Amino acid sequence: MQLTSLKLYMKQFLHDLRAQKLRTFLTLVGLSWGTVTVICLLAFGYGLQNNQQEQMKGLGDNIVIMWASNTSKPYAGYPKGRWFGFVPDDIKMMRQNIPDLEAVSGEFQRGNITIRNGRKSKLIQISGVDPEFAPMRTIVPEDGGRFLNDIDVNDKRRVIFLGNDLRDEIFGEGIDPVGKAVLIDNVPYTVVGVMVKKKQDSSYSGRDKDKGFVPATTFQSTYGDRYLDNIVFRAKTLEIHKQAVDRTYETFAKRYKFDPTDREALSMWDTVEDNGFMVFFVAMRLFVGFVGFMTLMVGGIGLANIMYVVVEERTKEIGIKMALGAKKGFVLFGFIFETLILTTIGGGIGYGIAQLIISLAPMMNIKDYVGTPTLSLQDKLAVVAILGFIGFMASFFPARRAANMNPVQALKL
Numbered sequence: 380m381q382l383t384s385l386k387l388y389m390k391q392f393l394h395d396l397r398a399q400k401l402r403t404f405l406t407l408v409g410l411s412w413g414t415v416t417v418i419c420l421l422a423f424g425y426g427l428q429n430n431q432q433e434q435m436k437g438l439g440d441n442i443v444i445m446w447a448s449n450t451s452k453p454y455a456g457y458p459k460g461r462w463f464g465f466v467p468d469d470i471k472m473m474r475q476n477i478p479d480l481e482a483v484s485g486e487f488q489r490g491n492i493t494i495r496n497g498r499k500s501k502l503i504q505i506s507g508v509d510p511e512f513a514p515m516r517t518i519v520p521e522d523g524g525r526f527l528n529d530i531d532v533n534d535k536r537r538v539i540f541l542g543n544d545l546r547d548e549i550f551g552e553g554i555d556p557v558g559k560a561v562l563i564d565n566v567p568y569t570v571v572g573v574m575v576k577k578k579q580d581s582s583y584s585g586r587d588k589d590k591g592f593v594p595a596t597t598f599q600s601t602y603g604d605r606y607l608d609n610i611v612f613r614a615k616t617l618e619i620h621k622q623a624v625d626r627t628y629e630t631f632a633k634r635y636k637f638d639p640t641d642r643e644a645l646s647m648w649d650t651v652e653d654n655g656f657m658v659f660f661v662a663m664r665l666f667v668g669f670v671g672f673m674t675l676m677v678g679g680i681g682l683a684n685i686m687y688v689v690v691e692e693r694t695k696e697i698g699i700k701m702a703l704g705a706k707k708g709f710v711l712f713g714f715i716f717e718t719l720i721l722t723t724i725g726g727g728i729g730y731g732i733a734q735l736i737i738s739l740a741p742m743m744n745i746k747d748y749v750g751t752p753t754l755s756l757q758d759k760l761a762v763v764a765i766l767g768f769i770g771f772m773a774s775f776f777p778a779r780r781a782a783n784m785n786p787v788q789a790l791k792l
Contacts, residue, residue, distance in 0.1 A: 410722060413676075417765065418762055425758065431580075441620065444610075444611050447462070447606075449644070464605070465607040466607065473610075481613050482612065485595055486508050486611060487506065493563070494545070495549075496549045505592065507597065507598025508527065510526060521572065526572055527593070532594045549561065676769060715771065719770045722766055723766075
């Protein structure tokens with residue numbers, strides 16, 4: 380019986396399709412266009428969000444970059460405006476007194492350093508750092524190489540880790556320089572690794588791809604710098620991140636004798652707080668989803684208009700069926716079935732076009748700007764739910780009107 384009913388519904392659908400060719404075509408165009416709009420907006424929004432997250436992690440993953448500053452409050456007989464500098468022993472102090480920290484590294488910096496390989500030379504910036512610096516700053520060595528290790532630091536080895544662009548300029552693109560020597564201000568250093576190319580849209584002293592990294596102890600013994608330029612640290616978990624930051628203020632306040640509430644004494648770039656910017660992208664995706672939904676609603680209105688026209692044209696036929704015993708549910712579901720079929724066809728066409736656009740987008744060299752458009756499972760389910768909702772709402776009211784007809788009055792029309 381159910382199979383017979385479905386055959387009747389399909390037969391009636393094909394009849395109405397032939398009778399309303401232009402209206403049906405325009406409705407399918409509206410539904411398809413709306414589906415393309417929703418899917419593309421969601422996919423490109425998702426790609427842009429992922430690209431921005433990847434760019435932000437190029438600087439570092441949930442890290443804090445800290446600089447010494449001037450005190451802004453008098454404390455224990457000391458005037459405000461007092462400056463102090465970080466020294467390597469501060470790193471040991473942090474490791475011993477702040478158990479909330481997962482990693483910490485000091486950083487010396489110096490620019491206008493000459494690196495030379497044969498006849499090729501370049502002025503660069505080098506950083507003297509600890510081994511923990513690399514994982515915090517999302518610095519990954521290429522296969523066959525490594526970053527600096529504890530032995531390099533303890534023995535003050537003259538080794539250097541190169542940014543990928545710096546390697547390309549000094550050795551040539553794709554050349555493996557590991558184990559080879561370069562001259563840093565005419566002093567020989569051995570290359571131990573090259574950084575894997577990464578996205579990085581922000582920095583505090585230049586892009587890592589153009590830098591060289593040497594052990595902090597080697598840097599200090601070579602150039603004689605007393606003070607670190609900055610300190611980089613990361614908490615063990617995001618849950619205790621704020622606690623780690625507060626403990627850092629307290630620890631340095633005790634060591635350098637400034638007010639623990641003086642937040643200007645230490646200047647911090649907290650990338651965890653910057654992650655709040657990602658809320659903007661979530662809001663943006665919700666907004667574009669709403670815009671797409673409203674676009675689909677236009678197609679849904681056209682679909683509802685067709686169904687009202689169909690009800691008017693089939694009034695007498697509906698009256699005959701009901702007079703012969705057809706129940707309201709049979710009439711109601713018939714119209715809903717036709718509408719959902721149209722919605723499925725329009726949505727399917729739109730989905731196919733959108734997938735084609737998404738698959739062609741990576742060929743347009745826009746990945747660095749908007750990322751790779753991706754339609755997540757959640758977004759797919761959302762599009763299906765929106766189409767289903769619009770199809771049901773577009774059919775329900777015309778179908779209810781048809782099902783509530785009085786057979787006698789319908790036969791008179």
